[in-house]
Structures are given as structure tokens and as C-alpha cells.
Amino acid sequence: MSGTGNLAGTACVVTGSTRGIGLAIASALAHRDADVVVSARTDGDVRRVAGELAALGSGRAAGIGCDVRHPEECRRLIDSAADRFGRLDVLVNNAGWGRFAPIDELSVEHWREQIDTNLGGVFYCSRAAVPHLTAGGGGWIINIGSLAGRHAFAGGTGYNASKFGLLGMTEAMMLDLRHRDIRVSLIMPGSVNTGFRGQSAVHDWKLDPRDVARAVVDLLAYPGRALPSRIELRPSRPTRR
Ligand SMILES: NC(=O)c1ccc[n+]([C@@H]2O[C@H](COP(=O)([O-])OP(=O)(O)OC[C@H]3O[C@@H](n4cnc5c(N)ncnc54)[C@H](OP(=O)(O)O)[C@@H]3O)[C@@H](O)[C@H]2O)c1
Structure with missing residues (x-):
């Protein structure tokens, strides 16, 4: 997995990978011949994207539906991926959801949905992945x-x-796992052109999903002794406020 940029034989799971940033990440991994599991809540999209990815490189592609808010679905996703490919090397926790409103207008349901997806999902998938990575x-x-x-x-x-x-x-996960040769990194993008927040307009000052995918691929090319634990990825020239 380290050094060459070719990912043949590397088994990867990308959550929330049917569109936007997750799709760009899964596609970049497939292009480099990795074995990739595509996942999201909408089964039809999962199947379609897995079919498209299979044509990109020499690696295998599979689709497994999962709502990351549910721990048992996360365990099934990770165990099935490891079973399908015979190993697990990379988990990209990408699935995320946002609802934006002042505190007194944000419903309890929308609060829970964000915390359960963006935090809970990462915990459930990572916890399920650690035994396979180890x-x-x-x-x-x-x-x-x-x-x-x-x-x-x-x-x-x-x-x-x-x-x-x-x-x-x-950061806590990174400290827990580094001595087991499991590296943990956080990529922190600024605004990216995706359908997130219900956006339909494309702005040329924003990042492209492929910019985030590139950061993932670059990370995986680092030699085992090096751990870039946090990447802040900004649009070079955002609109002035
Ligand atoms: N776009 C930005 O400007 C931006 C900037 C910084 C960080 N991010 C982060 O980047 C990640 C991806 O964002 P994006 O803009 O690519 O979003 P997006 O275009 O809305 O795509 C989200 C993906 O996640 C899936 N998903 C949503 N909820 C899920 C759940 N509960 N369980 C499993 N899959 C779920 C969606 O498919 P289904 O709906 O079918 O499940 C879809 O595949 C998020 O973590 C987001 O917070 C985005």
C-alpha cells in the first residue's frame, strides 16, 4: 500500500460513496486498481455505482447498502467487505449530513441525524474495522x-x-491505534462542489470532489513510517466576505 501509488490488492470501504466526495474517492481508488466497496443508504445507487467502478481498473468493486447511523448495519458492511475481499486495508468514513439553522430552529430530529451520521457512523464503522485491520x-x-x-x-x-x-x-483514535500500524487521518475540506446542503449551483472558486480524492490517494502513498494525521484543504481563492 505504501510508496508506489498503485493500490492493487488493497481492500477499501468508502461510506457514502454514491455521489459527491465519496464517489470521487471510490473512483480514484478503483482507478488505481484497489478493491472497493461502495456504500450508502439507497440500494439502487449502490448497485449502479459499484457496476460503474468495476470498469475503471483491474480491482474488484462491490456494493453494500448501509445507513451508518445503525451500529449493526456498520458491522455488517465491514464484515461483508472483509469477507468479500479476504482482507480490509482502508476505511474511508465519508458519509455525512448537514442541516443548518439557528439553535432555536434546529429540531431535535435534525440534531440527532447529524450527530448520529457524522460522529456515530464513524465510531461504529471504525470499531467494526479495527479487528480486520489488525x-x-x-x-x-x-x-x-x-x-x-x-x-x-x-x-x-x-x-x-x-x-x-x-x-x-x-486524534484519539490515532493515538489508540498507531502502535498497531493502523494509521488514522482527518481530511478537513472547505467548500466543495457537491449537492451537499441541497446546493445545485456549481461555483468555480470551490474545491472539486476530485481534490479531496487526491488527498486520500496521496495519503495512501506515504511510507509506513510517516503519518500525516490532519489535512486542511482550502479553496485557494474563496469569495471575499
Ligand atoms: N460538500 C462540501 O462542501 C463539504 C465540505 C467539507 C466536508 N464535507 C463532508 O464531506 C462528506 C461528503 O459530503 P458530500 O458533499 O459529498 O455529500 P453528498 O453529495 O450529500 O453525498 C453524501 C453521500 O453520503 C450518503 N449518506 C448520507 N447519509 C448517510 C447515512 N446516514 N449512511 C450512509 N450513507 C449516507 C449519500 O447517499 P444516500 O443519501 O443514498 O445515503 C451520499 O452517497 C461529508 O462528511 C461532509 O460533511 C463536505
Whole structure:
């Protein structure tokens, strides 16, 4: 997995990978001949994208549905992936969801959905993955955070809480797992052109999902002695406020 950039024989799971950043990450891994499991809640999308990825490289692609808010679904996703490929090397915790409103307008349901997806999902999937990564002699857990995990904004009560929490959680996981040769990293992108937040317009100043995918691929090329534990990825020229 280290050094060459080719990922043949590397078994990867990417959560929330049917569109946006997760799709770009899964595609980049498949292009480099990795074995990739595509996952999200919508089964039709999962099947379609897995079929598309199978044509990209020489690795295998599989689709497994999973709502990361549910621990038992996360365990099934990870165990099935390891079973399918005979090993697990890389977990990318990408699935995320945001609802933006002032605290007094944010419903309890939307609060829970953000915390359960953006924090709970990472915990459940990572916890299920550690035994498989350990059995294979190590691996990598890459969490997709956000600059919203360091900079709060009005309307971000739930989203900021989840991404600030993810920053602390990722660092604690890194300290727990580094001596088992499991590296843990957090990628914190700024604004990316995806359908997140119900956005349909594309802005040319924003990051492209492929920029985040590149950070994932670059991480995996580092030699085993090196651990870039946090990457802040900003648009070079955001609109001035
Ligand atoms: N876009 C940005 O500007 C930006 C910036 C910084 C960080 N991020 C982070 O990057 C990640 C991806 O964002 P994105 O913009 O690519 O989002 P997106 O375009 O909305 O795609 C989200 C993906 O996650 C899946 N998903 C949503 N909820 C899920 C759940 N409970 N369980 C499993 N899968 C779920 C979706 O499929 P289903 O709906 O079918 O499940 C979809 O595949 C998130 O963690 C987000 O917080 C985004």
C-alpha cells in the first residue's frame, strides 16, 4: 500500500460513496486498481455505482447498502467487505449530513441525524474495522471532516458540533491505534462542489470532489513510517466576505 501509488490488492470501504466526495474517492481508488466497496443508504445507487467502478481498473468493486447511523448495519458492511475481499486495508468514513439553522430552529430530529451520521457512523464503522485491520497487519482509517470542525458559523449548531467532535475523536483514535500500524487521518475540506446542503449551483472558486480524492490517494502513498494525521484543504481563492 505504501510508496508506489498503485493500490492493487488493497481492500477499501468508502461510506457514502454514491455521489459527491465519496464517489470521487471510490473512483480514484478503483482507478488505481484497489478493491472497493461502495456504500450508502439507497440500494439502487449502490448497485449502479459499484457496476460503474468495476470498469475503471483491474480491482474488484462491490456494493453494500448501509445507513451508518445503525451500529449493526456498520458491522455488517465491514464484515461483508472483509469477507468479500479476504482482507480490509482502508476505511474511508465519508458519509455525512448537514442541516443548518439557528439553535432555536434546529429540531431535535435534525440534531440527532447529524450527530448520529457524522460522529456515530464513524465510531461504529471504525470499531467494526479495527479487528480486520489488525488481522491484516495494519491499515488506514481516513475520516472526512470539515473546516467546520475548526471554525464555527451561525446556523452550524449541529454540524459544527459533529465536525468539531470528529476532530477530537480522530486524534484519539490515532493515538489508540498507531502502535498497531493502523494509521488514522482527518481530511478537513472547505467548500466543495457537491449537492451537499441541497446546493445545485456549481461555483468555480470551490474545491472539486476530485481534490479531496487526491488527498486520500496521496495519503495512501506515504511510507509506513510517516503519518500525516490532519489535512486542511482550502479553496485557494474563496469569495471575499
Ligand atoms: N460538500 C462540501 O462542501 C463539504 C465540505 C467539507 C466536508 N464535507 C463532508 O464531506 C462528506 C461528503 O459530503 P458530500 O458533499 O459529498 O455529500 P453528498 O453529495 O450529500 O453525498 C453524501 C453521500 O453520503 C450518503 N449518506 C448520507 N447519509 C448517510 C447515512 N446516514 N449512511 C450512509 N450513507 C449516507 C449519500 O447517499 P444516500 O443519501 O443514498 O445515503 C451520499 O452517497 C461529508 O462528511 C461532509 O460533511 C463536505
